[in-house]
Amino acid sequence: MTGHAYRTIDVPVNGGDLRVAVWDPTEAATADVLLVHGVTSSHLAWPFVVERLPGVRAVAPDLRGRGASNALEGPAGMRAHAEDLAATLDALGIESIVVVGHSMGAFVALAFAHLYPDRVERLVLVDGGLPLDVPAGLDADALVAGILGPTAARLSMRFDDPAEYRDFWRAHPAFREAWTAELERYIEYDLVPDGAGRLRPATSYETTAEDTVDMNTGPLLLHALAELRHPTHVLTAPRGLQDEEPGLYAPEHLERILASHPDIVHERVDDLNHYTIVMAPAGAEIVAKVVRDELATPASV
Template sequence: MDRAMTTHDYRTIDVAVAGGDLRVAVWDPTDARTDDALLIHGVTSSHLAWPFVVGRLPGVRAIAPDLRGRGASSALAGPAGMAAHADDLAAALDALGIARVTVVGHSMGAFVAVVFAHRHPERVSRLVLVDGGLPLDVPQGVDTDALVAGILGPTAARLSMRFANTGEYLDFWRAHPAFAEAWTPELERYLAYDLVDDGAGSLRPATSYRTTAEDTVDMNAGAALPEALGALAHPTRLMTVPRGLQDEPPGLYAPAHLERMLAAHPSVVHQRVDGLNHYTVVMSDAGADVVAAVVREELDRAALLA
């Protein structure tokens, strides 16, 4: 059973944003609510990346959108980019009457979190960045397709693929090295949620390549992230893992590059989490144990200062 189903009641709402409606998941704690946490998923992901972590946060109301262009927000019109996602998050908090919140971002969601804190500083108490948020070590001046392929590899390639049914899609992912030791029913639900009808009798991933490309370029070459990092003022924790999207070392942040980034942003508190890859740091029991513990620490610190 999904652990979050025993600690929280799950619901979704649709929030009006520029271009349409943003789907937002809310996990209301079955115990008395003590805190709120805003959870932001990665570049081709959805809100269902988070149940492992949510189930380890009893008493916490967890709010997690499908970012525009993903999941049930895939039909949202208009361009994406870090600033657009950040403003969507503010609208989601408005809809739920939440003034200020601890923000947790994974992968691209960590970059969105940093920009959100810059554009809407009064809405953020603390930041938890999970394997993302500081600049990646990518070559400058490459074209969009090369940039996307270099960072995401097969994760981007699958966006143009078509599948006869959900079982075929799950079989595609079973061969993925990142989940060789971490296949669970929760993961199957997350993957199946990603599929939509392609209008021609097949299924396709909800995230469009165009949206992924726009976000990847903005995340790595746009102005929003460097401006936000240059003005970073919120307490910030960064967690990194030693293996990447294909379970390969050294992961998104090679040690020498990470050392440079941390030196450039000395206020960021870093924690290395061994034994995990870019996916399993949030979508496995072992990863969620660590992430939820850090989130709880930050929520407690925020409460002390409230």
């Protein structure tokens, strides 16, 4: 990738090793950024954003239960992910950092800032992090189905080879106009053996359900938002996981949340969906500009 050299490291955490990608700038690094992916994603959601951050060292873990961290033992949940982020910074000798989270990664970023306030300078939350408008009292399966829909159903599917999985994604409405070589690498990286001679997505349904329930019904994120002390910039997309409107945050719901948190800076990004806001050039340029601006802002502000 132009401007960065890509490598991975394994960071010891509770239950095993966390796979962490590091993009070192080919020029002298002027800043660091921590990138946290979504609920069924991996660190390879971020290359479009990284290539638009010249001079910045980008650090992006595969969250436990995803990508090359899919075999980690022990529970998931927002607290476990936050502890893994702290271990990642320790392994790289980073005291504090700007944290960018997409989708569930935005909720993880918020939890991390709450539990480890001295490790976080500023937050950029991309189409996530703020409470979702979901009915109370749903069981785990109903909650996952209501939020993720076909994204959760994909986790139980099996594929004969990477080509079949690529074909599945080519028909996905979110990427019909945004197919790239980077996306193909992201898709192929997601596959792991299912133990019966076929391939499956790396993220298990059980892990997805555990995290989805925690981020929507657990107390940690409510406390984190109520006690938010870090400068926070939120970006939202008008279309959702299936390129549908209104996306994760209906305007009326979002307006109510933001009215309760006037210090949060919000920006609605037009003409993009939940995926393409980070995994396509147009969205990545917008996200990267916000990140560059946040990196250029003194930590004390």
